[in-house]
Amino acid sequence: MMWKGKGRGEGGERSEEEGAGGAGGGRGDGIAWEMRPGGMLVQKRCPGEGDSSSAPVPPAAAAAAPMVRVRVAYGAARHEVCISSQATFGGLKKLLAGETGLQPAEQRLLYKGKERENGEYLDTCGVKNRSKIVLVEDPASVERRYLERRRMAKVEGVKRAVSDASMEIDKLADQVNAMEKSISNGTKVADVQISTLVELLMRQAIRVDAIPAEGEGEAAFQKNLQAKRVQKCVETLDVLKVSNARIKHVVITTKWETFESPTRTPWEFFD
Numbered sequence: 553m554m555w556k557g558k559g560r561g562e563g564g565e566r567s568e569e570e571g572a573g574g575a576g577g578g579r580g581d582g583i584a585w586e587m588r589p590g591g592m593l594v595q596k597r598c599p600g601e602g603d604s605s606s607a608p609v610p611p612a613a614a615a616a617a618p619m620v621r622v623r624v625a626y627g628a629a630r631h632e633v634c635i636s637s638q639a640t641f642g643g644l645k646k647l648l649a650g651e652t653g654l655q656p657a658e659q660r661l662l663y664k665g666k667e668r669e670n671g672e673y674l675d676t677c678g679v680k681n682r683s684k685i686v687l688v689e690d691p692a693s694v695e696r697r698y699l700e701r702r703r704m705a706k707v708e709g710v711k712r713a714v715s716d717a718s719m720e721i722d723k724l725a726d727q728v729n730a731m732e733k734s735i736s737n738g739t740k741v742a743d744v745q746i747s748t749l750v751e752l753l754m755r756q757a758i759r760v761d762a763i764p765a766e767g768e769g770e771a772a773f774q775k776n777l778q779a780k781r782v783q784k785c786v787e788t789l790d791v792l793k794v795s796n797a798r799i800k801h802v803v804i805t806t807k808w809e810t811f812e813s814p815t816r817t818p819w820e821f822f823d
Contacts, residue, residue, distance in 0.1 A: 620680060626652050626687040637679070642670030648687060658693035662686040706764075710771040713763045718778055721756050721785075724749065728785045728792075735792050740799040750789050757782045 617638040624631040631651045635644055641663075645656035652659075661668050663677055663685050679685070727749055731741055760778045765771040 620674070621682060622674075622679060623682060623684045624648060624651075624687050625684065635674070637675040639674055640670060641668040641672050641674065641677075644674070644685070645670070652687065654687075654689060654693070658690050660688045660690055662688065707769070707771060710763055710765045711774075714760070714765065714771060714774045714778060717756060717760050717763070718774070720759075721753075721778055721781055724753055724756065725781065725785055728788055732788065732792055735796050735799070738799060741792075741796050743793070743796070746789055746793050746796065750786055753782050753786050753789075757786075 617636050619634055620637045621632055621634045622644070624633060626648075629652070631648065633644065633647050633651070635647060641661050642656065645659045645661065648654070648659060649656055656670075663679060663683070668677060731745070731749070734741055757779065760775060760782065763771075763775050765775040
């Protein structure tokens with residue numbers, strides 16, 4: 553390509569030839585140019601620009617960078633994204649994060665059957681308007697999501713188990729309180745009632761102990777709390793059993809007094 557300009561010296565015209573990637577200008581401005589697909593001449597990028605889509609773009613390059621609309625296929629879903637042709641695939645991933653819910657680190661972009669790196673530029677790879685790009689989720693990300701779902705399901709199962717045990721313990725605790733009130737009022741309770749209540753509480757203790765809640769999470773805290781409630785109820789019943797044994801039965805008997813039949817008084821009849 554030929555460029556012509558007038559010198560600032562004594563006059564006269566001079567011509568300069570520049571290649572697609574040669575040092576440009578010839579006027580001491582130090583700007584380098586490169587040829588893009590389609591014959592477009594733009595300012596050459598500096599090495600190590602990375603994949604940041606927000607990096608400052610020189611005015612000359614910004615004016616020469618057209619916008620393209622690319623089609624992105626993600627499974628059965630289809631997305632269309634409008635982006636600068638000089639953006640990187642990393643910048644495209646940032647735009648797709650809002651559309652797909654996948655973070656840039658969880659995305660893999662395939663164009664023309666090849667996975668593209670974050671630092672590769674769209675126009676350099678031949679991406680044009682209406683080009684199709686395939687988005688797939690990173691396998692490591694899929695595995696992490698699966699493990700996270702399993703962990704959350706386990707946590708929910710533990711919470712339900714603790715909640716069910718808590719409801720049963722509430723009912724038994726109410727019976728302990730009612731029994732304590734009766735014994736405090738001097739009413740003797742059958743020993744079998746105390747023994748049965750202790751047995752039911754011990755069953756709940758075994759049930760709570762079998763719940764697989766470990767660590768310092770909320771589920772583990774609730775599990776330990778229910779275990780302490782059961783222990784407190786059992787200790788209360790042990791004390792009530794001793795107090796109940798000191799109460800004596802009050803036998804109320806009714807003594808009936810018998811009376812002899814009244815003697816008959818002979819009656820005399822007169823005419």
